[in-house]
Amino acid sequence: MKIVPLLALTALLAGCATVPDQPRFDHSLTARAQSDRVKYVILHYTVSDLPRSINTLAHGSTVSAHYLLTDTNPPFFYTLVDESRQSNHAGYSNWKIYNQLNAASIGIEIVNPGFKETPQGRVYAPFQPAQIDQLILLLKDIVKRHNIPMGNILGHNDIAPQRKQDPGPAFPWKRLADAGLIPWPEPSRVAARMAGYQEQLPEVIWFQRKLAEIGYAVPQTGELDQATRNVISVFQTKYRPALFDGTPDAETAAQLDVLTAPVPALPSAPAAPPEEN
Incomplete structure (x- = not known):
């Protein structure tokens, strides 16, 4: 009559012996939908x-x-x-x-x-x-x-x-x-745009939109408030450190324009005329 309990105890102990003490992994698969943490x-x-x-x-x-x-x-x-x-x-x-x-x-x-x-x-x-x-x-x-x-x-x-x-x-x-690590407003393109902006400076909302396009967190109010001045000053600190008072001027506008405009494509060379026989 004691055989059945003994068999049950043996089975229980055998089951406990097979429980792993570490999780099991298979590293043979790699998900395509992933990206680097560092951006x-x-x-x-x-x-x-x-x-x-x-x-x-x-x-x-x-x-x-x-x-x-x-x-x-x-x-x-x-x-x-x-x-x-x-x-x-x-x-x-x-x-x-x-x-x-x-x-x-x-x-x-x-x-x-x-x-x-x-x-x-x-x-x-x-x-x-x-x-x-x-x-x-x-x-x-x-x-x-x-x-x-x-x-x-x-x-x-x-x-x-x-x-x-x-x-x-x-x-x-x-x-x-x-060193090729950050974008920079090409000086000749900036100079070409400055003349127009010296005649007619864009509205404040233009500056706010351009700064946001680059990536800055800036108000989109159309008002030259202190928060907007602070962002303009930071931009000037990087690209025009000689003067970074936060005033939206022609040079800052030209630099923003160049940085947010696509680089014009070089004109393709004309096809060579066919050689005469």
Whole structure:
């Protein structure tokens, strides 16, 4: 009479022995409908020296970055957060259809004091050429690995124009353009459009629409309010850093026009006449 319970217990123990202690995976399939987490690269300055930058970004509990570019000689990068993980560098931010760009970007902090206030006004600290050399090397590597579009390397002020200024007007965006990393308004095309805009400046809503077309979060009210001035100033900081007061002028209009207009196609060469026999 004790045989049946014994058989049941044996079966139960045998079943328990086959339960795996780890989930089972088959890696033979890969979904086509997927994309890279990284869509953007956001550039910052630290507004502090290297020791304080390390303390804030590596040991602090609120902000971080994937990379910290030092101001040493020679400069180098600290890798603080793996690119597969999110770092807290962008904060409240917007660009095109994205907001809260922490989740979709790589953040690079550059050791730079930012600016100081003087009797003559605010003075921005230059970036070391060797820092930019290193930055360009890293950006080219990131662009290649993550297939980053040319227009998706941005400053913190681009994605948060109402509250951020970094990397500031001293940052040499033109060097990144010359390296093929960001778009740039071709000077001859800008000059060709400036004359017309000097005669007739577009309405404020035109500037707002053009800035939004590029990617900026800007009011679409037709009013030159402070929020719109802030966005215009950020745009000028990048493309016309000699004057970035937020005033919509002819040069800013021409640059916006060129950046949002397709590059004209080169005329095709005429067909060669047939050779005579």
